[in-house]
Amino acid sequence: MKRRSFMKGLGATGSLAITGGLATPALLSGAGRAYAQGGELNVGLLFSLTGAVAVVERTLHDAALMAIEEINAAGGVAGMQLKTFIEDPASDPATYADRARRLVIRDNCVSVFGSYTSASRQAVLPVVEQRNNLYWYPTLYEGRECSRNVMYGGAVPNQQQQEFVPWLAENFGKRFFLIGNNYVYPREENNVCKMILAGLGGEAVHEEYVPLGHSDFSSVINRIRTEQPDVVFCTLVGDSDVAFARQYHAAGFDPETMPCASLTRSEVEVQAIGGEAAVGHFSSAPYFMGYQSPENEKFVQAYLSRYGADQVTHFVSEAAYFQVYQFKAAVEKLDPANITPTAIRDAAVGLTTMAPQGEVVIDANLHTHLWPKIARWKSDGQAEILVQSEARVAPDPYWAYEGETCTGEGLVRG
Amino acid sequence: MDAILNQAFAGLSMASILLIVALGLAIIYGSMGVINLAHGEFVMLGAYAAWAMQSFLGFSILVSLPFIFVAIAVVGWVVERGVVHRLYRRPLDTILATWGIGIVLQQLVRMFIGPESLFVATPTILEGNTVIGAVVMSNYRLFVIAFAVAVLAATWGLMTRTEFGTRLRAVIQNREISECYGIRAEKVYATTFAYGAGLAGVAGALLTPLVSTTPSMGTYLVVDAFLVVIIGGVGSLIGTAVAAGAVGEATALFSMLMNDTLGRIAVLLAIILLIRFRPNGLFPQTIRR
Structure with missing residues (x-):
């Protein structure tokens, strides 16, 4: 009896290894798989192109893709081309988790850029935390989150x-x-x-x-x-x-x-x-399309000539765009043999990047120091910026919660 | 008191929107027994037609209404001839087929026009408000109320005062016998379906100044429209009108007493109770089957 179950177990492992070996050879090498291979670095884009939130996410997808292609055209990241894997999670949180898993495990992406709603971010969170990957989230959101595997590019309430x-x-x-x-x-x-x-x-x-x-x-x-x-x-x-x-x-x-x-x-x-x-x-x-800066002029012009003159850029698509450049700057600080999601994260902290809205900095808590602006809408659909903060404003995702602070070591209570 | 009157007007305005969306559905559902889940997408197509006529031809909504009615009626006719008429004896399959058609239409619009929300201008002559005492009424909303009543009257006239209406009612009561008298039931059904779709298109166009025009706009509207048809009693035009009024005013009242979210819950609870005690709606049809 014992021998038989042993044989059964052996057979199962054997066939698993064979199918695993045939379909996804990388599974066997597991975590040891190098991210930078053959002069290429894999990144994932996880924005809904269909369904209810496609309205917004399509523009984020477009902005991020434009940044990736600009970087590739200019010689790539530390000599490596970015290979883009695009998934469409169809506005459904469960699908976000599934597609994120696919990007991280099957496609061996070193980072994933994606999503607009908090619901979708929270669906992806367990995946990137379990696999210790890095998720670049461009949207303003409600704060009260302090993951070590998400780079928050948008504003928090404070x-x-x-x-x-x-x-x-x-x-x-x-x-x-x-x-x-x-x-x-x-x-x-x-x-x-x-x-x-x-x-x-x-x-x-x-x-x-x-x-x-x-x-x-x-x-x-x-x-x-x-x-x-x-x-x-x-x-x-x-x-x-x-x-x-x-x-x-x-x-x-x-x-x-x-x-x-x-x-x-x-x-x-x-x-x-x-x-x-x-x-x-x-x-x-932090950003309006009408903001006057050389970087923004370049961004808006590139975006409109690529996607049509009737398109607009906005405060989330801007972040989707500059986060790719933050990613690039972080990777360039690393030794090519040693590129991992966590290394990118650690290199990104304190990094200064010139974004269309102004020079932004990544905080130790992985949120971004931004330039909030107050604007009044004009009849031509553009914003007139009335007040611009004098200094970058630091992100405090737990502003409303006394005794809780998001730090470089994660959430600290007391 | 002022607040109550203002709120009563708000209720009336919601009722007119419900009525105009639900009428087309009531006719198709009531006379043909077809549960048309693509109705919301006909509404959406009407809104997009209004947008297209505004951006490419410079027509205001008021000018484009008759064209939109015809255009969406043609779409309805094609859907009826192409798919629905093959499924008359299979009601469950009709639900599935029309749902699928709805998804296809939504995705086509998303692919070819884009997913973003579009802008359709309010007709300039209907801008502004009419103020009577402390009651402030938007002119456009007043227009929609008047239009909804007119469409109701026209539909009622069509059903009861024209030869087509007589044929339709004959086919509803007994299809086989009507065919023996030389009525071509197929033709009547196709025309009815087209008319219902046309009404949906007009409703969509009228909604554009009030809501956001997106490929998925119909999904929200069609749920409320179904509620109205069911409460009113299947096949009853007057029932649909009364139900639209009741739902609109009840929503306004509960929203004032509580808030919009709780108001909506209260209205849905009331509907469940009503259906429990009057399963055939307020004005059940009494025809021999």
């Missing part, structure tokens, strides 16, 4: 709000009406907003969350009419934001006295809202 909210309070008043979609991002942003407001002696007169994709705001608008707040603080995303902005304008509200201040409205949404309804409202972000 970076978008610590100048924006006091500025709004000073110029328009301290009575805020908070409206957002009903999920984690708007709620965390509004927590931060309420804390800053409380410090200024202001108040949130009403806080409302509508389901994702909600498109009829007549009740909300009636409530705004009754409350008459000084500022409508808006964390609606995508279609909801477009519908809200158009109905807000149709309701006859004047942005001079009661503006919408948004953390999520970019050139993409404004294009769909239409200049007439968007004009006069505010957004806070």
